[in-house]
Amino acid sequence: MTFRQHLVMLKEYLKMSLATAMEYRFNFMLEIGSMILNDMMWVSFWWIFFNKFPVVNEWVFNDIIIMYAIVNLSWGLNGVIFGNRNQLAKIIAEGRLDFYLNLPKNELFHVIIGKSSWFSMGDIIFGLIMAFISLELVHWPLFLLLTFFSMILFLSFNIIAGSLSFFIGNAEESSHQLNMTMIAFSSYPLPIFNDVAKLILLTIIPAGFIASIPIQLLKSFDWTWFLLLILASIVFLVLAIVIFRIGVRRYESGSMITLRG
């Protein structure tokens, strides 16, 4: 299948998922509304915090708003487009990968687009609202480009964490905790950490590249950090694909018959 055909498949999956969600319209709206409220509670904490301490290592409240714009938009887009990316460990452990392996499509792409999380639509809306509040129009092209790289980093890390199930058995909880760790570190300013922690957050757990580096670039553009961000995104994406492929070779089907709803 060509790249274009995969995009057509993605479009069809999204249409089907949206049509299903529209059958339960009240729940659809409730999920989106609750996610927006959820995100608002986090920002309200930071509002309280910066109300008491206006500057923390050169970070001000507006930086936090930009941070939430990038983290929510990138996480939300991944949730809607690649809704299965944080279910991988469970799918592998339960032997549900068989379905995807038997079809002439890229199995990794197919499995991660297999579901859409409509809770994530709340994140997208909230992320956009935060961006409108905190950014001038002139910053939008760069903001969207940086969000795209954050999406890749989140997605790659989710795939690597989910692929653990190929190697250690049921890694559902470990994968969930790793993903939570990534979100946790992404949602705090990088400058608060010491040098050793910063090094870890820019290498093993690339949370620093998700929001803190993009914010630094939006405030004062720097080619070195911009290229490092692109490099990190490519490295983690390649790593995720390679680890998943090695995992598939080790995968043993349980011949489990499953229904896909």
Added chain:
Amino acid sequence: MIMGFAKYWEAGKISVNTRLNYGMDLLAHALLKGIYIFIFINLWGVVYSQGSNLIAGFTLNMMIWYLVMTEAVVTSPRKIVEVIGEKVQSGEITNSLTKPYNFILFEYANSMGQAIINFTTAFIAGSIIAGIFIGGFHIQWTTLPLVAIVIILGLTLHFLIMALLAIFSFWIEDAKALNFIYDKVVFVLGGMLAPLEIFPHWLEQITKYLPFSYIAYYPAKLWVQFSMNSFWNVIVGELVWIIVLIITLVIVYHICIRNISINGG
């Protein structure tokens, strides 16, 4: 009476054993809590390095040990809203009605069993990280049993609110959404992420009377700054909220059960 409660005690013990059987899961839960404490140490370390040694009556040491306690308490129960909510929505609750136990009390025993194990592991993980990076603090050993009572009542209050929201999911049909929002309300307004003293004065006054602060803020504050006077105030506050929530829960639960019968008929 005692025999009547024995079955719930046994349910709690089974829940403890079940939780202990998932070693890796427990370890992952503890590790994540340790990571959060590490983040808080860095964040508050920067804040304290910029200003005074005392913020809202807390030293850095007290602040971190306060957060070790709030993290361990608030995140220790299972996702009760989702667990009970699914049983309510799917109608599975009707199976429990035919059995010789009270559904809510059974879920309470189940939840507390797991919460105690989760609390202990999260607290140990948080304490190790705090101990390494910040150091220990002066513990008044004689007051620990009293703090434990406040924590258990706080967890009971936590359970009652979540059970009430779960029953509401019978009408709203989305327990996950309710769980999401409730979690964050306790995180912020309950004082899990920071003590209420850093809030603007008007907000601090409101939140101090809400039930959420009796789950996280008050138990953790007593843990780092115990006084007998505060202890009695907290106990009274917790008991008042527990009674109010039990009455509300009983009323809403019975309305829900009546509706389930009609649907089943």
